[in-house]
Amino acid sequence: MPFLHANRCVGKHAATPAVGGLAPVAYAKQMAAAYDFQDIEQRWRERWERDGLAVARPDAKREKYYVLEMLPYPSGDLHVGHAKNYTIGDAIARSMRMLGYNVLHPMGWDAFGLPAENAAIQRGIAPAAWTLSNIANMRRQLRLMGTSYDWSREIATCTPEYYRWNQWLFLRLYERGLAYKREAPVNWCPKDATVLANEQVIDGRCWRCDTPVERRNLSQWFLRITEYADRLLDGLEHLDGWPERTRTMQRNWIGKSEGAQFSFAIDGADERIEVFTTRVDTVYGVTFLALAPEHPVVTCIKGLVPPESARAIDAFAESLRSKSELERTSLMEKQGLFTGAYAIHPLSGARVPIWVTNYVLAEYGTGAVMGVPAHDERDFDFARKHALPIVRVIVPTGSSLAADAPSAEAFVEDGTLVGSGAFDGMPSAEARRAIAAELARRGIGNATTNYRLRDWLVSRQRYWGTPIPIVYCEACGEVPVPDEQLPILLPPDAPITGEGSPLARLPSFIETRCPKCGAPARRESDTMDTFFESSWYYLRYLDPRNERAPWAREAADAWMNVDQYIGGSEHAVLHLLYSRFFYKFFHDCGWVSGPDEPFARLFHQGMLLANGEKMSKSRGNVVGIDETAEKNGVDAMRLFLLYVTPPEDTSDWTDEGINGRVRFVNRVWRACEPLAARARSADVRALPVCTTPDEKALVRAVHLAARSLVEETMSRRFHYNTTIARLDETINALTTAVGVAPDSPATLYAVHAVPLLLAPFAPHIADELWSRYGYERSVHLEAALAPEEAALALDEITLVVQVNGKVRARIACAPSISESEAFELAEAEPALRVYLDGKEVRKRFYVPGKLVNFVVG
RNA sequence: GGGGAAGUGGCGGAAUGGCAGACGCAGCCGCCUCAAAAGCGGCCGAGGCAACUCAUGUGGGUUCGAGUCCCACCUUCCCCA
Known part of the structure; x- marks a missing residue:
């Protein structure tokens, strides 16, 4: 590795007494404050595990909080892209614990699936052995990341117990x-x-x-699942904690459309052809029927037409047989073949030619479509290509366009009916109801609802x-x-x-x-399908060793619903739809109570690139967890992943970027560790009396960071990048203070507060400092630092003075300044003479504690 | 074609309608050092000697005041077709 980190060398060598060239004394002086992250991080992970820090038990005294990351597939090795997802979840879990919640944060394995079989085929390894060894490695790596999972609830979906x-x-x-x-x-x-x-x-x-x-x-x-289509659709309305675009995707996938279903008689046969349309107001514009070649009625039609026509139909169907849906509907040209048979229009009685086409699919709707070229784009293209008549039956409302005026494109909007018998002059919406009612009266159709969901x-x-x-x-x-x-x-x-x-x-x-x-x-x-397992695993975590039921109702009552779910948006219509379906089913069975949605809030993390490119083995730019932990330390890695962008955005892993966080960790260490002995005293917990503006600013920085942590967590925005920026400011101020006044109460107060603020993001160094301050108990069991108004309040504010919206002066004043005092002070400001003298002040604005604006004419 | 999200320094980004660019990265200068690394301190949107002026994709609008709200357009990304 060409890029060897200085602090790594320091860490490695710290335990070795003499290193080449340096005198022992100089060495000791230089190395005294070096932070040996490898040993320290390792030690804390072992202790958290021993102490069962993350083990969750029901607790009536505290509000429960179930935070869950999507169950991973054990593919073998984790890279920093995976780490981003788990770091977000762990920062939330650790923050919520410190904010007083009873947090459940479990982890397990989506362990069935094809890659294990492919490994068996390619390398002769049994799928079970391959999967279990991957799980062992990934579990080790998740632990290495310092995540606080309750491993006592771990599950693997490939075990018979699951x-x-x-x-x-x-x-x-x-x-x-x-x-x-x-x-x-x-x-x-x-x-x-x-x-x-x-x-x-x-x-x-x-x-x-x-x-x-x-x-x-x-x-x-x-x-x-179609049985639940309406409930899956309606449920989306109340999922306020889900990204709007995910809800929209599910809505589109379910694809509910209101319309009418009715049938055409076949000329010369008893069978009828059912069609569904959302635009029954255009029914008088039907100039052909389009069938999927697999439609059952095609068999009947072949009996009505000459043998050579029947053979042509078969040949056409054969040519499409293995073509995918995408090819047929989007990639291929709109092909069609006139069958030779006719249907009878149910209202006008006209003879309508029956075609078979590639763009109608047997599996959607009824497998037959009424062709209205004047008012549907696909039908228009098809009619143009095959020289079928185009009959206009809707005109824009208020237009006097004749029904037979030629058109250059389909008019697909609502309008007023023409050429539609008794329905002429009706607006589209009214006509849809009237025509559906007429079809129902004749016993050949109904208003009905269609779904895209299969x-x-x-x-x-x-x-x-x-x-x-x-x-x-x-x-x-x-x-x-x-x-x-x-x-x-x-x-x-x-x-x-x-x-x-x-x-x-x-x-x-x-x-x-x-x-x-x-x-x-x-x-x-x-x-x-492996999506079956993952549709209910979040319930098994609640009662993972139950041998009589998948979970006990009491366990579900204690922990459901998942308060915060975290995972990629690629599952928007897969796992997330299936899980909602299962949960509604469980609800109907009485196995769960409460809202019939499993995931109250959903967060999609953004992608992680490596040096601007997607991480992949073929590019050779995969940044592994193990290397990063060894080279940069886990705390620095976690801080970087949270700091580089807001968590929902795509972010980029760069060597320079991670370096910045390694430096930050070292700065924390150098600022706090030398004062550990003095940070032990009992009075460092109370807000200190500050004697200088710098001390005041330092304590304020601490509380700004504390406020950011609480706000980003409780608002569920999780923009911890801004919280970590506040921590940077705190450490910058502290570094200065340590140099100037290491013994001042403000400095020691800040030194004491740092581990509490850092704990959710850099859990190892936080606990190491905390223990050096003399605490027996882990910092992760402490309450978060509560932001205090007294510390956040400023002694003096800068009042911005504008004239016509442009900044012309800044005045230092007390934060309690009144409106009239502010105007008085501003008008007396010498710098404003040029702008105010001899002019009439027509209006004045005051934003309390911030700004004065004079409007002069 | 329809729907959605987003466009801010060299880069990542910050900013309840109220001082644009916090914080970090990169870069530059200094201190420390025999030297380097590390560390510490400073500078760091553009123009101008300066007072100031311009500047958040483009063009309009609302407002005392717009990165933020509204309209149109351009670009990018995502979803649907």
Whole structure:
């Protein structure tokens, strides 16, 4: 490493008596105050662990505070990007403890998932062994960071003790009809060889490996999240502690739209075609029907048309079969084929040609769309391309445009109806109600609501996950495994090759007996989506060793809801939506009480770059926790991560930046440690009597920092960058004071206060100083320093004097100055003569204790 | 195309509608040292000898007073399509 830190060398050598060249005396003098962060940090971590500093127990006397960082996947090694997230959470946890709350701050592992299987395929390591060794390493690294987790509550989702409750919860969902199996076109990732939920397909690609997903018809397990669509939507209204954009994303994902569903008769057949539209006011403008080629009614249509047309339809469907949703709706041109069949318009009776197209998907809405080119952009493009008529039925209100006037683009806004029979002249909104009512009267339609949200596909054809507790019996069919047979253990000896489902090829796992009739039967070989585990883990922390239930109701009552949740915004519609769904289900079952939302407040931390670039192994710019702890110290690392930007912003790890915080830690040490013996006296806790302006300013700096800590924590803004800036000012003032008046009560008061202020951010040096001051008990068990008005008040303020809004003078005066005194003093100011003499003061403004403004004309 | 967030020194950033640039980084000067590092002290938006003037993406507006509020535009990022 070319860049060797001076203080690291000092730290290493401090214990060695003589070092080359330097006389022992000079050496001792120079090194006396050196801060040996490595040994000291290590020692405190061990002591906190021994003392159970972070172990949480219910306590009726103190208000509870549940702060939680998103459960990490144990990928192997932590870097400073991960550290940012955990540092924010730990600063909050430590601050809240010192502010008197009973803090619960647990940690665990989202331990099932594909990377463990990939390690098995590539390196022949068993997924369990790989995962457990990663957990051991990451647990060590989290401890190294000085985080205050209650490790007695640690969980790993891949243990039978945890996943048996996955199975148990799955069965409860199954009993209530919320888990079901059906065949459907689903997203298939060819690389991971498994299906994916809609939420796990980002821009048509697998969220894990970025491979374009394919469509396949498969029989899969789903959870009926759509049953909760309205409640998931309505609940967002009250989540004031969530970022607005996350709520908006969930709203958009649920995608509720009010409209009408009705059907078109097919000319020459008994079947009908259902369509959904939010714009039923444009129904007289329908000039074609567009079907997804997979739509069931296509079979019927093929019977109505000549064989060559039927063959063309099949060929068209075949060409789209494996194309992803993204390709079909966004990337490809709008393709279509006239089937040769016609539908009958339900109101006008007109014959409407039926087309199959790539841009209508079988899985959305009804799989059929009424084509209104005059008033929908996609329909307009399609009609232009295929020379279909464009019939205008809405005109801008107040315009006299004729229905047959040619248009250059679709008019998609509301307006007034024309060419719409009895509905002519109606405004769009009224027409939507009237036409829906007319369709209902004729018995062919209804006003209805549509959602974009689909049911959650939870089965995976992979090994390293929770086995789904279902058995298939010839006689009894699909049979749920009884609770007393749980857990269904994941067999350790499945063949993991990356091809096909490992469990499906393991007879010792598959072959079983029917729980109902005892006949030979087959187990379900699919495992659960790992998002299943992470949708309820925050409850397991509350009662982690319970063997009779996933958690006891009393435990949930004592600790829920999560007061502050911290994690990346990439989970806005995945984990955060699934968890809300589960929690509402638990609420319905009576397993939790209180609000039916799991996370009262949500905080998304910003990314961390390294020297302006995204950290990645391929770039070779990953800054590891271990190296940083050794080189710079953990306290400096934590301070830097909190200081560099507000926590929600993207920040940049730089060598210069971390250096600045290393210097800060050393300055703290040099200012406080030499006075440790004198900071022991009892009277340093009371506000000191200050004799000079500098002393007054020093004590004020201490209380400004104390106030910032309380405000940033209690406001839930967590902009600790500003708190640490106040600490910088405190240490700057203290460094000067130590040089000038090391024995003054103000100096000793500040020296004593520093560890209390520093504790949430730099916990090690805070406790080390505290113990050197003579305290037996950890500083982290002390109450935070309460900001005091007496210390914050200024003896003298600077009154700014403006003329017409421009600063023309500054006057020192007492803070208690009255409005009339302020005007009097300002008008007497010689510097203002030039601006005021001979002019009329038309108005005067006074901002108490701050500013006077004269408006002259 | 629609929606949202943000644009402040060389850099990261600070600023309940009231002294723009706190604090840090980088840089420059000095002290200490045989010397260097570390440390300590000072300077550090632009123009001007100065009084002052200009300056928070651009252009308008509200206000005694706007980085902050409103409108339009430009740029960047995020989400949706």
